[in-house]
Amino acid sequence: GQEFQFGPCRVEGVVLQELWEAFWAVKDIVQAKDNITSVRLLRKEILQNVSDVESCYLIRALLKFYLNTIFKGYLGKAADSRIRKSFSTLANNFFVIASKLQPSQENDMFSISESARRRFLLFQRAFKQLDIQSAQTKAFGEVDILLTWMEKFYQ
Amino acid sequence: DGVAILPAPQNLSVHSTNMKHLLMWSPVVVPGEIIHYFVEYQGEYESLYMSHIWIPSSWGSPTEDPECDITDDITATVPYNLRVRASLGSQTSAWSTLQHPFNRNSTILTPPVMEVTKDGFHLVIKLEDLGPQFEFLVAYWRREPGAKEHVKVVRSRGIPVHLETMEPGVPYCVKVQTLVKAIGRHSPFSQVECVRVQGETLPL
Numbered sequence: 001g002q003e004f005q006f007g008p009c010r011v012e013g014v015v016l017q018e019l020w021e022a023f024w025a026v027k028d029i030v031q032a033k034d035n036i037t038s039v040r041l042l043r044k045e046i047l048q049n050v051s052d053v054e055s056c057y058l059i060r061a062l063l064k065f066y067l068n069t070i071f072k073g074y075l076g077k078a079a080d081s082r083i084r085k086s087f088s089t090l091a092n093n094f095f096v097i098a099s100k101l102q103p104s105q106e107n108d109m110f111s112i113s114e115s116a117r118r119r120f121l122l123f124q125r126a127f128k129q130l131d132i133q134s135a136q137t138k139a140f141g142e143v144d145i146l147l148t149w150m151e152k153f154y155q
Numbered sequence: 156d157g158v159a160i161l162p163a164p165q166n167l168s169v170h171s172t173n174m175k176h177l178l179m180w181s182p183v184v185v186p187g188e189i190i191h192y193f194v195e196y197q198g199e200y201e202s203l204y205m206s207h208i209w210i211p212s213s214w215g216s217p218t219e220d221p222e223c224d225i226t227d228d229i230t231a232t233v234p235y236n237l238r239v240r241a242s243l244g245s246q247t248s249a250w251s252t253l254q255h256p257f258n259r260n261s262t263i264l265t266p267p268v269m270e271v272t273k274d275g276f277h278l279v280i281k282l283e284d285l286g287p288q289f290e291f292l293v294a295y296w297r298r299e300p301g302a303k304e305h306v307k308v309v310r311s312r313g314i315p316v317h318l319e320t321m322e323p324g325v326p327y328c329v330k331v332q333t334l335v336k337a338i339g340r341h342s343p344f345s346q347v348e349c350v351r352v353q354g355e356t357l358p359l
Contacts, residue, residue, distance in 0.1 A: 002336035088201060089230040095231075
């Protein structure tokens with residue numbers, strides 16, 4: 001038990017409960033800073049009905065975006081050490097997961113990877129429609145949506 | 156900011172057993188004064204992408220002892236940089252950084268303490284509570300030629316677990332090891348303990 005199985009991509013060494021606890025510790029603080037309540041970045045159509053095979057492509061794209069665009073910008077501004085502590089747990093575990101995901105690059109997987117890419121682009125477009133600071137704050141506040149979806153692939 | 160005239164703490168090392176991690180260092184001594192220490196850490200992500208970011212330890216910022224329990228700070232299986240500095244009033248030392256980053260997958264795993272008992276004809280085991288990261292692999296068998304070894308993974312901690320209903324007169328033996336999924340490792344097996352209904356525990 002205690003591993004992720006995103007279709008063919010298996011990831012050990014991450015305790016999902018540690019991620020939840022890290023997010024719960026700062027959920028109220030982070031989500032209170034999100035003033036744009038009418039917008040949701042990780043909309044239902046992005047995460048709904050994702051096949052196992054497709055999940056590896058999608059989670060990899062999402063985690064890399066979180067690591068390269070959201071966390072990198074957000075942490076520099078987070079003075080509160082509780083946020084930094086939680087952030088560190090999430091970032092380092094996302095880093096572990098992302099580094100272990102090796103989706104197939106075979107040609108016959110092109111349509112599946114394309115489907116995952118379209119889903120990710122929906123998220124990225126929504127992110128880019130906001131100013132960067134609001135978008136980073138909202139995306140960090142939506143980590144619970146991401147973890148809830150990831151939990152389906154956690155055994 | 157006070158001028159760093161205090162000597163920096165030396166000989167930093169991490170002692171880690173069963174996923175409990177203790178950072179230790181040599182104390183800075185100023186006769187008649189109490190020195191406070193501040194411990195900070197950064198995971199692999201911070202050290203790669205934002206190396207200026209350090210996070211105060213949960214239990215070691217500040218501390219008066221030349222040690223700090225960093226277990227709650229190490230929450231991913233990646234290398235962590237750790238540093239300590241000393242402080243006395245407005246005087247602060249330079250930072251001392253752990254020479255080699257610490258990864259929790261290097262923790263020492265010891266065989267668990269177990270209590271094998273009989274409850275009537277039932278073979279029961281009770282295991283120490285090592286925390287949520289631990290599972291236990293329990294192997295048990297009838298001590299007789301050709302006996303098959305049974306294996307059970309136990310997640311409950313500190314609660315008696317029923318293993319088997321025993322046949323009178325036959326010794327039943329048990330050994331246990333811990334499993335830590337977060338680091339993908341297990342401990343050595345414990346000593347074997349045997350019991351027999353209407354007999355005493357038979358240490359091997």
